[in-house]
Amino acid sequence: GDSVTQMEGPVTLSEEAFLTINCTYTATGYPSLFWYVQYPGEGLQLLLKATKADDKGSNKGFEATYRKETTSFHLEKGSVQVSDSAVYFCALSNDYKLSFGAGTTVTVRA
Amino acid sequence: GAVVSQHPSWVICKSGTSVKIECRSLDFQATTMFWYRQFPKQSLMLMATSNEGSKATYEQGVEKDKFLINHASLTLSTLTVTSAHPEDSSFYICSARDTRLAGGLGTDTQYFGPGTRLTVL
Numbered sequence: 001g002d003s004v005t006q007m008e009g010p011v012t013l014s015e016e017a018f019l020t021i022n023c024t025y026t027a028t029g030y031p032s033l034f035w036y037v038q039y040p041g042e043g044l045q046l047l048l049k050a051t052k053a054d055d056k057g058s059n060k061g062f063e064a065t066y067r068k069e070t071t072s073f074h075l076e077k078g079s080v081q082v083s084d085s086a087v088y089f090c091a092l093s094n095d096y097k098l099s100f101g102a103g104t105t106v107t108v109r110a
Numbered sequence: 111g112a113v114v115s116q117h118p119s120w121v122i123c124k125s126g127t128s129v130k131i132e133c134r135s136l137d138f139q140a141t142t143m144f145w146y147r148q149f150p151k152q153s154l155m156l157m158a159t160s161n162e163g164s165k166a167t168y169e170q171g172v173e174k175d176k177f178l179i180n181h182a183s184l185t186l187s188t189l190t191v192t193s194a195h196p197e198d199s200s201f202y203i204c205s206a207r208d209t210r211l212a213g214g215l216g217t218d219t220q221y222f223g224p225g226t227r228l229t230v231l
Contacts, residue, residue, distance in 0.1 A: 036222070043116070043203050044154070044222040089153065096142065096207060098220055100153045 002027040006090045006101035013080055013108050021075040021104045023064075023090035031092040033057075033066050033073040038087045038103070047075075047088070080108045112138055112208045116223035123194055124231055131189045131226045133204030139184035140206035144220065145177070148201040160187040194230045202226045 007022040025033065032051045036044040048057030053068035062077045073090060085108045090101040113136040123129050133143055141162045146154040158179055159167040166179035176198075178190040187206075191198055205220040 034219075041225075043114075043224040044205075046219060046221065049219060093220075097156060097159070098144070098154075098205075099156075102153045103151075105151075 002031065002092060002094050002099045004090050004092055004099055004101035006088075006104055008102070008104065010105040010107060013106070015082060015108055015110050016079045017108075019075070019077045019080045019084070019106065021088055021090070021106070023073045023075065023101060025071050025073065025090075025092050027071075027092055027094050027099075029094060031094040033064070034091045034093065034098070035062065035064055035073070035075050036089045036091060036100075038089065040086075044089065080106075082108050082110050084108050112206075112219070112221040114204065114206045114221045114223040116204055116226050118226060119224060120227040120229075122229045122231065125195050126193055128190055128192045129194055129228060131191075131202055131204075131228075133187045133189070133206070133223050135185045135206040135208075135221075138206070138208050138210055140187075140208065141184060142207040143181060143187040144205045144207070145179060145187075145189050146203045146205070148203060148225070150201075154203060157189075191228065194228070196230045199228055199230045202228060 003026045034049045035047040037047045038044050048059040050057040050066035056065045064075045087103045087105050089103045091098045115134045117132045143160040145157045148154045157172045160179045160181040162181045168174045181187040203225040205222045
């Protein structure tokens with residue numbers, strides 16, 4: 001079945017540091033790939049998405065590129081802020097169902 | 111944008127009672143909504159797919175008689191936890207599938223509600 005594996009956290013960074021969260025997937029067919037962010041006590045917010053190979057999703061300074069050859073969708077941000085502290089989930093959509101990774105907790109210190 | 115609301119945001123109930131959680135898509139129609147369950151510091155587990163005008167589709171291991179789902183309109187799905195017990199305590203999150211051609215971050219994207227914290231005493 002479909003599955004998503006993302007790097008385990010927690011990840012602690014200083015403000016303005018570079019953030020990378022690795023995500024790889026296993027799926028049949030051609031899934032869409034997503035990154036969602038969850039702030040404490042809240043539901044998930046869609047951060048970015050990519051629907052086909054080599055697509056780059058970007059939003060709020062975050063980027064991720066759909067790499068079919070490596071089955072990866074790594075999330076990056078060049079300069080993080082304290083407000084980026086949250087849990088980040090990588091997910092794939094196949095036949096409209098989402099499969100999530102375990103989530104990576106990111107804490108950014110001032 | 112696409113906004114999904116949930117009500118209530120938190121609920122505390124006694125063991126044996128039933129609790130209803132509402133999920134609404136506020137600015138778009140959603141023929142398909144999804145219900146998830148999230149345990150502390152864990153990922154989301156899909157419980158069921160809610161289809162407007164038809165029966166919900168449950169994931170393996172989810173008791174359909176325990177978790178009743180009704181998708182009564184294109185903007186509302188409800189999840190009723192029947193005869194709740196302490197092990198049903200969890201964070202329940204719904205999402206709505208947006209299939210519009212424009213708006214949001216593109217077509218066919220799931221937008222999530224803020225979640226409902228259920229505590230069963």
